[in-house]
Amino acid sequence: MIRHIIALIAAALTVWAILYMARLDMEVHRLQMIQEIIAKSKQEVKLQPKAAQTPAPKPSKPAVSEESEAQKKLKVLKEKAGRLSAIKVSPLYRRTCSSCHGINGEGTQIAPALVGKSKEYILKALHDFKTGKRKNYVMYGLLQRLDEKQLEELATEISEFAQKLKAAQ
Numbered sequence: 001m002i003r004h005i006i007a008l009i010a011a012a013l014t015v016w017a018i019l020y021m022a023r024l025d026m027e028v029h030r031l032q033m034i035q036e037i038i039a040k041s042k043q044e045v046k047l048q049p050k051a052a053q054t055p056a057p058k059p060s061k062p063a064v065s066e067e068s069e070a071q072k073k074l075k076v077l078k079e080k081a082g083r084l085s086a087i088k089v090s091p092l093y094r095r096t097c098s099s100c101h102g103i104n105g106e107g108t109q110i111a112p113a114l115v116g117k118s119k120e121y122i123l124k125a126l127h128d129f130k131t132g133k134r135k136n137y138v139m140y141g142l143l144q145r146l147d148e149k150q151l152e153e154l155a156t157e158i159s160e161f162a163q164k165l166k167a168a169q
């Protein structure tokens with residue numbers, strides 16, 4: 001009986017995780033669009049001083065504060081986008097792991113950070129979760145769908161996050 005209840009809870013968690021991941025995918029896509037807009041707006045901002053010289057000096061004053069207001073907003077958006085995905089990750093990691101462990105392995109309230117952990121440590125943890133030696137229903141259920149090659153790829157990729165994040169700063 002208790003086993004059934006636990007299996008049910010695990011199934012519900014999995015469904016929730018899948019929905020959450022789909023939403024995160026959309027979020028990342030949206031942020032990429034925002035980043036593109038930011039990149040475009042940067043070019044436009046550079047052009048503005050030239051245009052501002054032609055009109056009378058009086059109306060240009062409020063225009064400047066408006067511009068800095070927009071720049072502030074852009075900065076905030078850029079920071080948010082940067083924080084959410086500073087480095088590119090594989091579709092496998094993004095789809096399967098990022099919702100709980102963070103888009104760059106930085107961890108969330110749900111699951112611990114993975115960034116900075118060695119490949120050996122991660123691979124051992126994945127093996128232990130998959131075999132049930134280390135007990136965690138979420139990780140256990142998730143890993144049943146992944147084969148050895150994918151575990152190895154994930155362990156390699158995650159172990160390189162720290163270095164990549166450093167390089168991206």
Ligand code: HEC
Nearest residue numbers: 017096097100110111112122125126135136138139142154
């Ligand atoms: C639904 C949430 C969830 C998802 C999705 C998820 N994990 Fe986890 N993961 C956890 C939780 C919770 C723990 C902590 C379990 C524990 O320590 O007992 C954990 C622990 C780990 C650990 C051990 C960390 C440590 O410090 O020992 C590794 C490695 C790991 N996960 C890798 C992955 C990988 C790789 C994926 C994608 C295939 C993934 N996880 C997907 C929730 C999740």
